[in-house]
Amino acid sequence: MYRERQGKVRDYLTREHLDCAVIQDTEGRRNSSLFYLSGMPLDALLFVLKADKSILVPWDVILANRLADVTGILPYNDFDRQSVKAIQSVLEMEGLASGTIELPSALPHPLFRQLTAALPGASLICREEGIDDELLLLRSLKDETEQEIYREASEITNTLLDDLETGLMERTILTETEIALFIEKRARGMGCEGTGFETIAAGPGRSFGIHAYPAYTGASISVPGFTIVDFGVKLKGYTTDVTLTVAAGPLSDNQKKMCSAVEDAYTLASGLLSPGKAVTDIAEAVDGLFEERGFFMPHSLGHGIGLDAHETPILKSGVTRDNILKEGMIVTLEPGLYDEHGGGVRLENDFLITREGAEPLTTSRILYVPLKGRTQSTLLP
Amino acid sequence: MYRERQGKVRDYLTREHLDCAVIQDTEGRRNSSLFYLSGMPLDALLFVLKADKSILVPWDVILANRLADVTGILPYNDFDRQSVKAIQSVLEMEGLASGTIELPSALPHPLFRQLTAALPGASLICREEGIDDELLLLRSLKDETEQEIYREASEITNTLLDDLETGLMERTILTETEIALFIEKRARGMGCEGTGFETIAAGPGRSFGIHAYPAYTGASISVPGFTIVDFGVKLKGYTTDVTLTVAAGPLSDNQKKMCSAVEDAYTLASGLLSPGKAVTDIAEAVDGLFEERGFFMPHSLGHGIGLDAHETPILKSGVTRDNILKEGMIVTLEPGLYDEHGGGVRLENDFLITREGAEPLTTSRILYVPLKGRTQSTLLP
Numbered sequence: 001m002y003r004e005r006q007g008k009v010r011d012y013l014t015r016e017h018l019d020c021a022v023i024q025d026t027e028g029r030r031n032s033s034l035f036y037l038s039g040m041p042l043d044a045l046l047f048v049l050k051a052d053k054s055i056l057v058p059w060d061v062i063l064a065n066r067l068a069d070v071t072g073i074l075p076y077n078d079f080d081r082q083s084v085k086a087i088q089s090v091l092e093m094e095g096l097a098s099g100t101i102e103l104p105s106a107l108p109h110p111l112f113r114q115l116t117a118a119l120p121g122a123s124l125i126c127r128e129e130g131i132d133d134e135l136l137l138l139r140s141l142k143d144e145t146e147q148e149i150y151r152e153a154s155e156i157t158n159t160l161l162d163d164l165e166t167g168l169m170e171r172t173i174l175t176e177t178e179i180a181l182f183i184e185k186r187a188r189g190m191g192c193e194g195t196g197f198e199t200i201a202a203g204p205g206r207s208f209g210i211h212a213y214p215a216y217t218g219a220s221i222s223v224p225g226f227t228i229v230d231f232g233v234k235l236k237g238y239t240t241d242v243t244l245t246v247a248a249g250p251l252s253d254n255q256k257k258m259c260s261a262v263e264d265a266y267t268l269a270s271g272l273l274s275p276g277k278a279v280t281d282i283a284e285a286v287d288g289l290f291e292e293r294g295f296f297m298p299h300s301l302g303h304g305i306g307l308d309a310h311e312t313p314i315l316k317s318g319v320t321r322d323n324i325l326k327e328g329m330i331v332t333l334e335p336g337l338y339d340e341h342g343g344g345v346r347l348e349n350d351f352l353i354t355r356e357g358a359e360p361l362t363t364s365r366i367l368y369v370p371l372k373g374r375t376q377s378t379l380l381p
Numbered sequence: 382m383y384r385e386r387q388g389k390v391r392d393y394l395t396r397e398h399l400d401c402a403v404i405q406d407t408e409g410r411r412n413s414s415l416f417y418l419s420g421m422p423l424d425a426l427l428f429v430l431k432a433d434k435s436i437l438v439p440w441d442v443i444l445a446n447r448l449a450d451v452t453g454i455l456p457y458n459d460f461d462r463q464s465v466k467a468i469q470s471v472l473e474m475e476g477l478a479s480g481t482i483e484l485p486s487a488l489p490h491p492l493f494r495q496l497t498a499a500l501p502g503a504s505l506i507c508r509e510e511g512i513d514d515e516l517l518l519l520r521s522l523k524d525e526t527e528q529e530i531y532r533e534a535s536e537i538t539n540t541l542l543d544d545l546e547t548g549l550m551e552r553t554i555l556t557e558t559e560i561a562l563f564i565e566k567r568a569r570g571m572g573c574e575g576t577g578f579e580t581i582a583a584g585p586g587r588s589f590g591i592h593a594y595p596a597y598t599g600a601s602i603s604v605p606g607f608t609i610v611d612f613g614v615k616l617k618g619y620t621t622d623v624t625l626t627v628a629a630g631p632l633s634d635n636q637k638k639m640c641s642a643v644e645d646a647y648t649l650a651s652g653l654l655s656p657g658k659a660v661t662d663i664a665e666a667v668d669g670l671f672e673e674r675g676f677f678m679p680h681s682l683g684h685g686i687g688l689d690a691h692e693t694p695i696l697k698s699g700v701t702r703d704n705i706l707k708e709g710m711i712v713t714l715e716p717g718l719y720d721e722h723g724g725g726v727r728l729e730n731d732f733l734i735t736r737e738g739a740e741p742l743t744t745s746r747i748l749y750v751p752l753k754g755r756t757q758s759t760l761l762p
Contacts (some may be wrong), residue, residue, distance in 0.1 A: 014710075027411065027691065028407065028411065029409065029410065029487075041594045042592075042594065043592070059591070059679075059680070060590055060591045060592065060679070061679070062589045062590060062719060062721050063589075063590045063591070065721070075679075077462045077679055080699055081697075103490075105489060105491055106409065106410075106489045107489060107490050107491065108486060108487045108488060108490070108507075109484075109488050109493040109507040110486055110487070110507060110508050110509040111509075112490040119746075125490075126490040126491060127491050128489075128491040128492075177566070177569050180564060181565060182564055184562060184565070185558070185562055188558050188598075188599060189599075193595040193598070194595065194596075194597075207444045209441055209443060209444045210440070210441045210444070211423075211424070211441065211445075213422045213423065213444065213448075214574040214575065215575075216575075217569075217574070218569060218570075296441070298440075298441070298456075298458055299440070307629065310408065316462075318461055336426065338443060342442050342445070368502075
């Protein structure tokens with residue numbers, strides 16, 4: 001599988017007249033394409049050469065020997081753990097000191113300058129719409145194995161959502177921390193590596209934040225208002241991403257309007273998901289709906305998911321590239337509204353783009369909880 | 382506090398003849414200096430101007446209004462959530478389109494090029510040893526308030542280490558996941574925001590990895606060999622960082638030699654910690670000790686801690702800058718050895734550099750556990 005993916009990079013190299021592409025994952029600049037291409041999860045440089053070679057320079061050689069599928073491994077320690085030195089040396093060793101080399105698009109400008117000085121004979125390319133973008137596009141189209149993983153991960157997510165609802169209803173889960181640790185533990189208990197990103201559990205006092213900080217605290221959630229729970233489970237490297245809002249009544253008129261607007265936006269957007277559709281069109285339809293109701297959503301409508309929680313495509317208005325939905329993409333929709341006083345409400349689920357339209361994978365919802373009295377859960381289509 | 386820190390950036394601007402410095406935290410390029418300077422934890426651009434102004438451009442305006450201490454806030458949405466557009470616009474609004482501006486050192490080369498085109502009249506500076514380095518140096522010297530936080534965080538860490546030992550001994554903690562979730566829950570129960578980074582709990586089957594992947598699994602730890610537990614608690618933004626190794630006997634001769642070497646390296650290094658000392662000298666002394674015994678440590682000896690788990694200074698051999706210990710620094714020592722078959726052993730604690738030497742803050746250890754029989758814990762000085 002990894003060798004096949006490296007082959008696709010080689011196709012790209014041929015198309016673009018390049019001798020080598022360098023992919024990097026390092027602290028501060030994480031890049032899941034390293035794992036996607038080599039099986040090595042983190043902390044390494046990967047050189048994919050037009051000649052049939054892939055060379056990994058990992059920080060942890062033992063881990064690389066176990067996990068990576070490449071043609072050669074050279075310890076990062078051999079280059080004093082300095083990426084400029086490693087890139088220069090490997091290219092020289094491979095006779096590419098005067099080759100055409102594409103560097104990571106996230107390479108900091110000062111390092112680019114150092115490499116230019118270290119490799120005066122090479123043509124060094126570092127661009128936004130280059131190899132890393134190409135890899136994001138490849139990663140956005142999930143093959144059958146990846147779709148199978150997503151079906152399994154979604155089932156676990158849905159079980160977890162149901163269990164969470166039960167815990168909230170039966171009042172065995174009472175604080176933000178209890179929500180987050182319940183999810184973490186249950187996910188691992190069901191065979192996941194854990195959660196795909198830090199779970200956000202923000203009770204009525206803090207749900208005004210798009211991404212609450214800290215992500216969760218010891219605060220009680222048993223008070224009127226909105227509690228946002230945003231989480232994903234990580235299975236075989238891939239993460240789901242859902243948001244449940246608990247709306248504990250009595251709600252104010254404005255809070256009720258916020259909920260209706262979010263639910264209507266969600267229904268509108270999910271009806272528009274289909275291959276060939278421009279994501280800007282969907283995002284603009286939702287922006288329009290919110291504007292009509294006097295609201296404004298301060299973030300994107302949704303995004304691809306995969307090895308990262310945020311991947312291509314980004315569903316937002318005004319973007320000009322990578323903006324057509326394609327069969328095999330898995331994207332989230334997450335309309336949300338936030339009020340400094342009334343708190344925040346967000347509803348997020350994951351969808352597989354199919355040949356005809358889109359298939360919902362997860363079943364999150366806005367959970368209406370009258371603090372005294374009957375309980376009602378709306379499960380949106 | 383934040384305004385005072387912004388003042389120090391202004392001193393830097395004057396010294397370096399700059400009109401403005403831009404600090405950024407964004408997904409993929411996290412930078413705790415944003416929080417250090419403004420109180421805004423994440424997802425924003427900060428412009429510190431030589432003129433007495435600090436302008437924040439946050440993604441989440443509501444959160445910024447609550448948390449940030451700056452002279453002005455402009456929504457990132459006003460600039461279509463595009464950092465090039467935001468930087469260009471703010472500089473133009475402030476009359477700095479032909480000023481001398483320092484950009485983030487981690488700015489990707491393609492964005493640097495876009496900014497150069499967008500601001501043809503400006504002198505744009507983007508360098509490794511610039512504003513971000515200056516901020517790392519400022520952050521490395523902990524003031525009294527920060528030291529007080531560290532005393533409190535260390536006390537919690539030490540309690541947690543003792544409780545963890547009890548749980549392991551009484552066999553109420555039996556798997557990697559149980560270790561990790563025990564730490565997460567206890568840390569929050571004792572008033573922390575949580576853990577400072579993803580806890581690594583790697584049992585004998587996986588401790589050969591420097592940073593095991595996944596960080597923890599459902600695997601049992603009740604088998605002979607080394608289990609590495611690497612964690613930190615996060616209190617008021619600051620993280621501790623300790624590693625406990627459980628050495629469950631019977632151990633092989635090589636495993637015993639690894640333990641002795643790590644303990645001796647730790648004792649050697651902690652005796653050398655003092656202000657004015659070059660970190661390279663300490664790291665090289667440890668490298669020498671390991672070499673004498675026929676071992677090799679594949680990572681740095683230690684590092685500063687603070688808002689991030691890895692901060693300036695890095696204690697490793699061969700570095701040439703930021704390499705003198707100073708009073709007020711808080712650093713870890715973490716000698717470790719890894720064997721593909723025998724597993725890994727690492728011992729890590731945190732130290733405050735004082736006027737005379739160094740004060741150990743945490744009390745982690747190698748925990749020797751004969752699988753049958755008496756239990757003995759070595760608590761190193």
